[in-house]
Amino acid sequence: MSSVSFRYIFGIPPLILVLLPVASSDCEIEGKSGEEYQHVIMVSLNDLDRIRENDSNCLNNEPNFFKKHSCDDDKEATFLKTAARKLKQFLKMNIHEEFKLHLSIVSQGTLKLLNCTRKEEKKSSKGQKKQDEMCFLMILLEKIKTCWNKILSGTKEH
Amino acid sequence: MLKRPLLLRFLLFLQLPLLGMGLNPTVLKPIGNEDITADHHFFSFPLPLHFLPNLEVQCFVFNVEYINCTWNSSSEPQPTNLTLHYWYKNSGHNIQECGHYLYSSEITSGCWLGKEEINLYQTFFVQLQDPQEPRRKTKKELRLQDLVIPWAPKNLTLHNLSESQIELRWSNTYLDHCLEHLVQYRSDRDHSWTEQSVDQRRSFSLPSVDGRKLYTFRVRSRHNPLCGSAQHWSEWSHPIHWGSHTSKESIEPPSLFALEAVLIPLGSMGLIISLICVYCWLERTMPRIPTLKSLEDLVTEYHGNFSAWSGVSKGLAESLQPDYSERLCHVSEIPPKGVALGEGPGGSPCSHHSPYGAPPCYTLKPEP
Numbered sequence: 001m002s003s004v005s006f007r008y009i010f011g012i013p014p015l016i017l018v019l020l021p022v023a024s025s026d027c028e029i030e031g032k033s034g035e036e037y038q039h040v041i042m043v044s045l046n047d048l049d050r051i052r053e054n055d056s057n058c059l060n061n062e063p064n065f066f067k068k069h070s071c072d073d074d075k076e077a078t079f080l081k082t083a084a085r086k087l088k089q090f091l092k093m094n095i096h097e098e099f100k101l102h103l104s105i106v107s108q109g110t111l112k113l114l115n116c117t118r119k120e121e122k123k124s125s126k127g128q129k130k131q132d133e134m135c136f137l138m139i140l141l142e143k144i145k146t147c148w149n150k151i152l153s154g155t156k157e158h
Numbered sequence: 159m160l161k162r163p164l165l166l167r168f169l170l171f172l173q174l175p176l177l178g179m180g181l182n183p184t185v186l187k188p189i190g191n192e193d194i195t196a197d198h199h200f201f202s203f204p205l206p207l208h209f210l211p212n213l214e215v216q217c218f219v220f221n222v223e224y225i226n227c228t229w230n231s232s233s234e235p236q237p238t239n240l241t242l243h244y245w246y247k248n249s250g251h252n253i254q255e256c257g258h259y260l261y262s263s264e265i266t267s268g269c270w271l272g273k274e275e276i277n278l279y280q281t282f283f284v285q286l287q288d289p290q291e292p293r294r295k296t297k298k299e300l301r302l303q304d305l306v307i308p309w310a311p312k313n314l315t316l317h318n319l320s321e322s323q324i325e326l327r328w329s330n331t332y333l334d335h336c337l338e339h340l341v342q343y344r345s346d347r348d349h350s351w352t353e354q355s356v357d358q359r360r361s362f363s364l365p366s367v368d369g370r371k372l373y374t375f376r377v378r379s380r381h382n383p384l385c386g387s388a389q390h391w392s393e394w395s396h397p398i399h400w401g402s403h404t405s406k407e408s409i410e411p412p413s414l415f416a417l418e419a420v421l422i423p424l425g426s427m428g429l430i431i432s433l434i435c436v437y438c439w440l441e442r443t444m445p446r447i448p449t450l451k452s453l454e455d456l457v458t459e460y461h462g463n464f465s466a467w468s469g470v471s472k473g474l475a476e477s478l479q480p481d482y483s484e485r486l487c488h489v490s491e492i493p494p495k496g497v498a499l500g501e502g503p504g505g506s507p508c509s510h511h512s513p514y515g516a517p518p519c520y521t522l523k524p525e526p
Contacts, residue, residue, distance in 0.1 A: 042383055146279055150279040
């Protein structure tokens, strides 16, 4: 019995301590002045907004992705990294070249600005209805912009 | 004996959440297309069978100090006290009713939310509902970071950078790096404002100014683009002036104004009065031009007395009398040769009173 309690009490906490670095962000968000965002990423986000303005036939339902990933306090960088990687999947869609270019700028620009060190495995996606993918993409871009606004304001939500 | 394993298991369960923090769900669970699959809101609204189509609720975040949501109840055919509920998307659907309504004509027309209710970067939902008919409602989804309206800039000051260059500075009560600014300036000789956009810096310099002109500056701010994409600007700041009052629009001294206010009216009245007096004098002194109608009066009333009838005064009539006399001189033709000079049969006696000597008088003798 004492060996069991010894394992539970003294074995698991060190394991947690080892795994804690995994929980911390490998990206940098502190000290961002916003110039790179304003002159590069924001320009492409606004152009994407302008291009997709006429296409707003989306239902007001939130995809599951955003239930798992959100720009909460202390998770902004993690969310942006995930969202930027997700954007890359849409580069394979059959969409206008100008649209793809701006998507690429937002995705690559975000990752470069965050200077994330860890690389993740690429995930492949099955085919979905184009309209669903476009609606998801629009929501994703909106969330990315909001998260950047939050980071650059330097405020914490309560 | 059984309690100890239970206690140990309880400790283990407590530690599992800590263990879960270190695990990235993206590693354990592959992200598939189920992420794109739509999921209905927990508190989703059915397709509205009765809604408030003409009602538009507008919300603005004033300097991130409070939110004002307003609607126009009078647009409804039967205005009622509508209720407002609000919540944030990730707040566990913690729906709250407005705690501070605004009224217009004793009917709810808005809602005031304090600073503690503001989460700029979470999706904000607001719903208007008719409490008497709960199925009549309208819902709106808002991005509060795009609805921020900061207070107007203040503490405007001007500084001389050089002889001809001045710098305008101001301050804002909200986060400086979140705001962009618009500066307007003009001189007293300009008819319109000149505009200049300014980024997050709180200063603007004008490289070349004319010291003889009077300049006016004003500034307004907007929550854009780093921390939000707001479209509405703040109010204009109080204007600030620089320069000299040497223009034509300079203010007159009060004594000159009073002088002009007195002299001009008095002078005008005097001129009019003098003109009236002259007219009256002329009316009295100048005779009337007789009309044809009054010619009868000359005979019947005035018995031929022309001066009395015409209205000419006696003195004026006498003055018009000639005061000189002249000798009459009869003139006849010069007779041809042979005609003796002498008194002619029909000739009138020659007057010998002419200062030039007696004029020759000629008579016509008949020919033999």
